[in-house]
Amino acid sequence: MKHVIQAALSAGKEIMKIYETEFDIEYKEDDSPLTTADKRAHDVIKTTLQTQFPDLPILSEEGRHLTYEQRKDWKEFWLVDPIDGTKEFIKKNGEFTVNIARICKGRPVQGVVYAPALDTLYVADESKGAYKVEGVLTGGNVKVQPLPLPREKDITVRVVASRSHMSAETAAFIEELRFKYKKVETISAGSSLKLCLIAEGKADFYPRYAPTMEWDTGAGQAIVELSGAKMETAAEKKTLTYNKENLKNPWFLAYRK
Structure with missing residues (x-):
């Protein structure tokens, strides 16, 4: 998982470089927005995953979308959204994430969701469970908590x-x-x-x-x-x-x- 986490964190760093500037916005065929940050995050994730897992294909929102005939026999692959919540990114409200999942036989068996503006990471692995990690890059005290978090009972x-x-x-x-x-x-x-x-x-x-x-x-x-x-x-x-x-x-x- 460490390489997948690193891919998400590296993408998050690239996203934040652009987040703090005045950036251009393009629109795709479906009228959904696209920014330079989406493209850079995609490139970072793709490079890391291809280097560390050369045998696993990647299906990314910002990558080349293969036909079903080309991918129907995939048993395992990476599923990537370089920026989930591009509208939130554009609004600069911090509520956007980097999403990377490992899909095996049609179901997600690993997942990484990183919110770079919040510096909060969510990680899940079918052999280890799910965790929330706060303060990943900001330094100081990194807080790791298994999910779900404790919650007081109320109505x-x-x-x-x-x-x-x-x-x-x-x-x-x-x-x-x-x-x-x-x-x-x-x-x-x-x-x-x-x-x-x-x-x-x-x-x-x-x-x-x-x-x-x-x-x-x-x-x-x-x-x-x-x-x-x-x-x-x-x-x-x-x-x-x-x-x-x-x-x-x-x-x-x-x-x-």
């Missing part, structure tokens, strides 16, 4: 919602919870930090009834599931799978019982 049910994508279906889900529970509180967050809140135990539900791609969720799903929480498709209550013919995810619900 409040916390729902995490997207900072930039609140659909009508998500709003309806939250209203439904209000009929079931005495006290429901909504927490807003950007990028994969929403999934990390479930992994930490700071939120109970994260309904994502809006579009996402595989690279948006692979690393976060590893951290959620290896912290003991669940992440299932909204319709069929099945685990999300990866390297599908269509790389779009179905709607899903992440939750902690």
